[in-house]
Amino acid sequence: MAGAIDFYFDFTSPYGYIASEHIDALAAKHRRQVDWHPILLGFIFKQTGQVAPMQVPLKGEYSLYDMKRSARYHQVALNFPAEFPKMTLTAARGFYWLKDQDPALAHSFAQRVYRAYFVDNRDVGSTDVIMEIAAEVGIDRAAFAAALQSDPVKDRFKTENDRAIARGVFGSPYFIVDNEPFWGADRMMHLEHWLKTGGF
């Protein structure tokens, strides 16, 4: 099987959420696997000197509008959260801890976190809520709570985030396949064309 699609996303990113609802099916159609990598845009923006689009005059207002319309365009359910964005470090740390033990469970957890935020408007910035979500997908609560406090788990996330930056990741969603980078939910069409044609 050809190489996996690396899928980088922040749990607070609406375009990342939209992509998360489509990327697995897109990949399967072209016999690729998807390797999910949560990142933290807050850290990345600080390192690259970026300003969140929502904070730019005119662009901010448009972006909020575009996020909602993009969800409709891509037929993804979205109830835009009243509190936006969220700092999603806990979810990201928990994800990698899970991934090392059970990648399929980590994937279910990630999808549930995204839907919890963008459909059910739960506070995914809260450690308690992340623990609840973990419990809902069958993760042992005590083990998860302990992991979140452990230094190796904290370091693991930091290493992953730094590695993403080293690979050029500066936004969410960001895909890399066959060393080809694609930024944005709107670039899934380019990505699909790439997979279909073997490069263009």
Add this chain to the structure above:
Amino acid sequence: MAGAIDFYFDFTSPYGYIASEHIDALAAKHRRQVDWHPILLGFIFKQTGQVAPMQVPLKGEYSLYDMKRSARYHQVALNFPAEFPKMTLTAARGFYWLKDQDPALAHSFAQRVYRAYFVDNRDVGSTDVIMEIAAEVGIDRAAFAAALQSDPVKDRFKTENDRAIARGVFGSPYFIVDNEPFWGADRMMHLEHWLKTGGF
């Protein structure tokens, strides 16, 4: 006939150029006209506090790559200019002066300026080159030169640019139709879906 599509673009914008090669056909398919409006991102970025993507670490490198790949994806000829970006105030001023007299000629001029820059790599920041391009599409050289020096022509551009900002335009290309805004060459698909469905 339903309302026109307002098409805002900077002559130095690669994504604006890509859009310019497709927007007329897209509009015609849905029985709409296109009203072309050159703007200056330099002025708009200053007012909205934006930084050009090319100047952002990681994003800059990716953007250059994405511009070229987007041109291939949209099947638009592109020889990326060695000198980029350009300050295209002269072309924009000339366009509006022409538009008041002969909109079809202004349209030909605009397309030729875009191709001169993104295909033939001519220096569209130079007044001499803009005068040459004007002559090539049959514009009277002396009248054009005089117009470029006149205060009403300078004011006309400023008014157009300010009006664009007042309508929320913060990037290139930017489309407004039926009061619905679309930013980016990649949003032409949303725009087309909008025209097809009457809103979604």
